[in-house]
Amino acid sequence: MATKVLDGNSLFNFVVLEGNGVKGMVDLGLSKVPEQYVQPPQERIDKQKAASHDNPPIDLSKLDGPDHDLVVEEIVRAAKALGFFQVVNHGVPLKLLDSLKDAAHTFFGQSPEEKKAAHLKGPSSPLVKYGTSFVPEKEKALEWKDYLSMTYTNDVEALQYWPNPCKEVALQYLKTSTKLVKRLIQILITELGVTPDESKVEGLMGLKFVNMNFYPTCPSPELTVGVGRHSDMGTITVLLQDGIGGLYVKLEEDLDGNQADQWMEIPPIPGALVINIGDTLQILSNGRYRSAEHRVCASSTQSRVSIPIFTIPKPTEKIGPLSQLVEKDGVAHYREFMFQDYMDNFFANAHEGKKSLDFASINSP
Structure with a gap:
């Protein structure tokens, strides 16, 4: 049976169109990475x-004590240098984080029919999407990943439409993390010398998604990737890793400020959350903050889960460099646009580093 489905168009149909995902393919008994998942050498993770x-x-927790200013400095330094940092004592209960990982494994452990049914109920604009890879129809090589994406509108609809194995813990994760995101946005905007307007902050996190990513075991993980290199389009991403690891962030400059082109593995830390700066904050800061280009490797030993929360602007929000910074810099590095247009462009293309930022760049053709 495995031979029949793991061949040409039948593999794409089985994995993508029929919704069996990478896990369904692996469950058939896979001895090698199918050709459709083999990445070109320059995209593989060494x-x-x-x-x-x-x-x-x-x-x-030190933000509320005498070390407040030192912690703010750490956050700002990381946002400028790497676009990512890890946090502890973040206000999200550690038991909840363990429950989230269990819930993700429970969801992806269901039958293909149960997983596919997750996005068939609800409003005409689905609040739940179950899929695989990123944009399979556009990708030259597929990503070794299945995912569940849950859009937040309100508590009632979340509990009504999100899948039963994970809806309650995912909602609690979202609500506790939202407080964390709001505080980080306020800190980062204030440190730009701009007083954060409450309505602006709310607009920057007006749309929220909880994703559950599942990376099945892979016979030759060095040939493929779990997620290709990309930056997140939104404001801030909060990510829960499990203990297996596999997240890599691109180091664009070394400690002396010289240009670098090296990838750095982000080891999982028990109880910690990873914070990713998204494209939106890079644009708002006129390039002072850096969205984190990152990617994920596959594993040969254990299936891995990660659970990100994406906070992004409302689709109707106008995004562009803050006027106070443009005045100070004497030039805008990015143009103003409606965020819906940025989203449409982001989801219309396969992952390709930080190329999504070209949409907003003044200097792009």
Whole structure:
């Protein structure tokens, strides 16, 4: 049976169109990575060449004590240098984080029919999407990943339409993390010398998604990727890793500010959350903050889960560099646009590093 489905168009139909996902393919008994998942050499992850990251996580509880200014400095430095940092004492209960990982495994452990049914109920604009890879129809090589994406509108609809195995813990995760995101946005905007307007902050996190990503075991993980290199389109992403690891962030500059082109593995830290700066904050800051280009490797030993929360602007929100910064810099590096247009462009293309930012760049053709 495996031979019949893992061949040409039948593989694409089985995995993508019929909704069996990578897990369905692996469950058939897979001995090698199918051709459709083999990445070109330049897109593969060479763990031997990766830099190690040994920066300790930022303790957010110290924001409410005498070390407040030092913690703010750490957050701003990380947002400018890498576009990512890890945080502890973040206000999200540790038991909830464990429950989230269990819920993700429970959801993806269901039958293909149960998983496919998750996005068939609800409003005409679905609040739940179950899929695989990123944009399979546009990708030259598919990503070794299945995912569940849940859009938040309100608590009632979340509990009504999100899948039963994970709706309650996902909603609690979203609500506790939202407080964290709001505080980080306020800090980062204030440190630009701009007083954050409450309505502007709310607009920057007006749309929220909870995703559950599942990376099945892979016979030759060095040939493929779990997620290709990309930056997130939104304002801030909060990510829960499990203990297996596999997240890599691109180091664009070394410690001396010289241009670099190296990938850094982000080791999982028990109880920590990863914070990714998105394209929106890079644009708003006129390039002062850096959205984190990142990617994920597959694993040969264990299936991995990760659970990100994406906070992005309302589709009707106008996004562009803050006027106070343009006045100070004497030039705008990005144009103003409606965020819906940025989203449409982002989801219309396969992952290709930070190319999505070209849509907003003044200097792009």
